[in-house]
Amino acid sequence: xxxxxxxxxLIVLVFVTEVVAxxxxxxxxxxxxxxxxxxxxxIGWVVTILSLVGAIAxxxxxxxxxxxxxxxxxxxxxxxxxxGSVVVALAPxxxxxxxxxxxxxxxxxxxxxxxxxxxxxxxxRMLALGASVSTTGIGLVTIAGPxxxxxxxxxxxxxxxxxxxxxxGVLALLLVLSVVPESALRVPARLxxxxxxxxxxxxxxxxxxxxxxxxxxxGSTAALLPLACGALAAVAWWRHQRRSDDPLVDLSVVRARxxxxxxxxxxxxxxxxxAAAVLIPLMVQTPRSAGGSYxxxxxxxxxxxxxxxxxxxxxxxxLAIGALAxxxxxxxxxxxxxxxxxxxAFALAFVHGESWQVVTAYLVSGAGSGLAxxxxxxxxxxxxxxxxxxVTAGVVSLLQSLGSSAGVQVIFIVxxxxxxxxxxxxxxxxxxxxxxxxxxxxxxxxxxxxxVAAARTREQAERESE
Numbered sequence: 366x367x368x369x370x371x372x373x374x375l376i377v378l379v380f381v382t383e384v385v386a387x388x389x390x391x392x393x394x395x396x397x398x399x400x401x402x403x404x405x406x407x408i409g410w411v412v413t414i415l416s417l418v419g420a421i422a423x424x425x426x427x428x429x430x431x432x433x434x435x436x437x438x439x440x441x442x443x444x445x446x447x448x449g450s451v452v453v454a455l456a457p458x459x460x461x462x463x464x465x466x467x468x469x470x471x472x473x474x475x476x477x478x479x480x481x482x483x484x485x486x487x488x489x490r491m492l493a494l495g496a497s498v499s500t501t502g503i504g505l506v507t508i509a510g511p512x513x514x515x516x517x518x519x520x521x522x523x524x525x526x527x528x529x530x531x532x533x534g535v536l537a538l539l540l541v542l543s544v545v546p547e548s549a550l551r552v553p554a555r556l557x558x559x560x561x562x563x564x565x566x567x568x569x570x571x572x573x574x575x576x577x578x579x580x581x582x583x584g585s586t587a588a589l590l591p592l593a594c595g596a597l598a599a600v601a602w603w604r605h606q607r608r609s610d611d612p613l614v615d616l617s618v619v620r621a622r623x624x625x626x627x628x629x630x631x632x633x634x635x636x637x638x639x640a641a642a643v644l645i646p647l648m649v650q651t652p653r654s655a656g657g658s659y660x661x662x663x664x665x666x667x668x669x670x671x672x673x674x675x676x677x678x679x680x681x682x683x684l685a686i687g688a689l690a691x692x693x694x695x696x697x698x699x700x701x702x703x704x705x706x707x708x709x710a711f712a713l714a715f716v717h718g719e720s721w722q723v724v725t726a727y728l729v730s731g732a733g734s735g736l737a738x739x740x741x742x743x744x745x746x747x748x749x750x751x752x753x754x755x756v757t758a759g760v761v762s763l764l765q766s767l768g769s770s771a772g773v774q775v776i777f778i779v780x781x782x783x784x785x786x787x788x789x790x791x792x793x794x795x796x797x798x799x800x801x802x803x804x805x806x807x808x809x810x811x812x813x814x815x816x817v818a819a820a821r822t823r824e825q826a827e828r829e830s831e
Contacts, residue, residue, distance in 0.1 A: 371491050377540045378479040381439065383506055384533045385476045388446065388469050389415065390510030391530065393643055394668045395523040397650040401791035402523065403459040406784055407576060409777025412643055413770045414569075415466050419473025420766030421565035424557075424613055426474035427481075431552035435482040436545055439475050440538060446472035447534035454527035465527070472534075477762075485548035507676040511669035518665035560613035563602035568767055570595030572774045579778045618760050623820055624745075628761050630699060630816035631741040632768030637706055637809040638734045639769050640776045640802070641713070645671055645727060647780075648717065648799055655786055655793045659717050674724055675731030682735020689736075690743055699740035700817045705733025707810035714803035737813065741765075744820070772809065776802050 366374075392411065400408040422442075430438040449468025456462045483491075517525040574592030581587050606612040618624055646668045651660030663670075682702065689698055709730025716722045745761055779802055783795035 366486070366488055368488075371487050373544050374486060374546070375483070375491060377537075377544045378483055380540065381443070381479050381537050382476050384443075384446070384530075384537050385472055386506040387510055387533065388472060388530060390506055391514040391517070391526045394511060394514045394646045394650075394665045394672075395518050395526050396643065397647055397791055398518060398523045398665070399462065403462065404787075405459050406781040406792040407459075407777070409643070409774050409780075410463055410576075411466055412639070413572065413774040413777075414463050415470040415473070416639070416766055416770040416773070417565060417569060417572075418467045418470030420763055420770060421561045422471045422474040423477055423766070424763055425561050426471075427477060428554040428556050430478055430481070431550075431554045432556075434547050434551070435478050435485065436541065436547040439478050439482070439541055439545075442471050442475045442478075443534055443538045443541065445469075446475075447531055447538065450527045450530040450534060454524045454531065469530075473766075482545070482548055485550055486546050507679060508673055511672045511676075512666075515664070515666035515669055555611040557609060557611060557613040560602060560605055560609065563598050563605060564613060564767070567595045567598030567602055568771060570598060572771060575775065575778055576781075579782050614760055614763060619764075624761070626816045626820035627741065627744045628764050629768075630703075630744070630813040630820070631761055631765045632772075633809040633813040633816070634699070634703060634706070634734070634737045634741065635765045635769040636772030637710065637806045637813075638738065640773050640806050640809075641710065641727065641730060642672070643773065644713075644776070644799065644802055644806075645723065647794075649720075649723065651791075651793055656796065658796045659799060661720055671720070671724055671727065675727040675734075678728050678732035679735040679738075682732045683739045684735075686736065686739035686743070690740070695740040695743035696817045696820065699737050699744060700814045702733040702736030702738075702740060703810045703813040703817075706730050706737060707733075707807040707814075709733065710803045710807035710810060714800045714807065717799065733810070737810075744817075776805055779805065 389412075392415075396408050396411060399411065400406070426438050426442060445468050449465040449471075452465030452468065453462050454465075456465060513529075514526060517529055521528070570591040572595075574588050574590070574595060577585065577591065578588035583589075603616075606614055606616050619628065648656075648659060649661050649663050649668060649671050650665070652662035653660045654662075661667075686698060693701075709726045709728075712726035712729070713723065716726065741761070780794045780798045781792070783798040784792045785795045786793040
């Protein structure tokens with residue numbers, strides 16, 4: 366492959382990862398107008414269902430790509446994302462919004478496949494550049510995404526965001542079909558569809574039961590039935606994984622102490638980062654007349670002023686990992702990052718009456734999240750032998766995503782329990798709800814610190830056994 370062709374392929378694959386990132390970044394500032402349009406206090410499901418479907422889609426799409434080809438599967442996933450974006454853009458009710466977001470969630474699986482396809486089709490000399498450009502591209506989305514979303518929402522309403530995602534999806538699909546070659550590698554594999562359905566369905570039912578329980582009472586049939594079915598699905602999934610020759614999750618890997626501590630720490634950090642990114646726009650877009658002691662009534666175009674400074678510090682924290690990891694070690698960096706996240710979250714919980722207070726606290730949290738998120742892959746490398754790092758990273762990523770989707774929904778359940786008013790169709794949450802929500806975010810960050818303290822690296826375990 367010529368250098369010019371390789372650069373073109375790289376640009377297209379990075380563009381695919383940008384579309385994946387924008388499916389979350391562009392929608393977060395749109396949650397408030399969506400809640401107002403559909404008169405719902407359960408707007409958290411717009412985020413939850415995306416990450417839940419994406420978590421299950423990643424391992425299934427990865428194995429399907431091994432069988433049928435990575436480029437082909439990326440095309441399927443992108444097509445599903447386009448259809449999902451159209452469904453949300455035309456949605457007459459909240460149910461169609463969730464259906465469309467579920468279809469969009471499939472696109473999340475395209476992210477890991479692009480990196481894998483780079484290894485298969487790009488010259489070896491281009492791989493380091495590919496990894497670097499991919500990382501930089503996602504960072505640019507973090508900064509530019511909120512501004513773009515604000516413009517689209519204020520100019521065209523929340524539906525404008527999803528029509529824009531349709532355009533991006535179609536462009537990505539055409540570029541992949543015309544520029545990117547297919548991988549020649551094929552690996553025999555079996556899709557654990559049953560395991561994926563049991564795991565995803567079980568988690569969804571449990572979250573649905575918690576949602577209905579907070580609304581209709583914990584003794585109601587609407588709460589107990591999905592909770593019971595979700596528990597049964599979880600038990601069935603566990604038994605299925607133990608018996609399967611090619612399980613969705615290798616339980617023998619999860620049981621290892623270095624893995625489950627990293628898994629819990631990673632899930633806690635990811636949940637805290639996602640929850641804060643969703644809570645900030647909701648809080649600052651609430652009119653002060655409705656929120657009382659909080660809220661600034663900013664438009665979607667004003668939200669980036671609160672998000673972008675934290676996005677910059679997140680990028681800087683992530684870039685610092687490479688320089689600091691050898692000197693201080695991943696455990697210390699994750700702990701330091703999680704402590705900064707906790708400081709920012711607790712500050713947001715109790716001091717959020719002025720704009721500068723929110724920006725400053727979230728900026729501190731952003732610096733911590735860059736360090737913490739960047740340290741997780743390095744912890745995996747330190748915790749397990751080289752021959753197990755691939756499967757372990759996959760398991761950690763899957764359970765991080767599941768934990769994040771569950772944790773974010775629980776935080777929204779907390780918010781929905783204290784709706785004090787409805788302004789323009791949008792629920793207004795009590796100030797104490799945001800306090801509790803950010804305290805939970807801070808507690809999740811401290812949980813990550815505790816898991817780091819409990820973790821043992823492979824080298825430590827070997828020394829103890831000698």
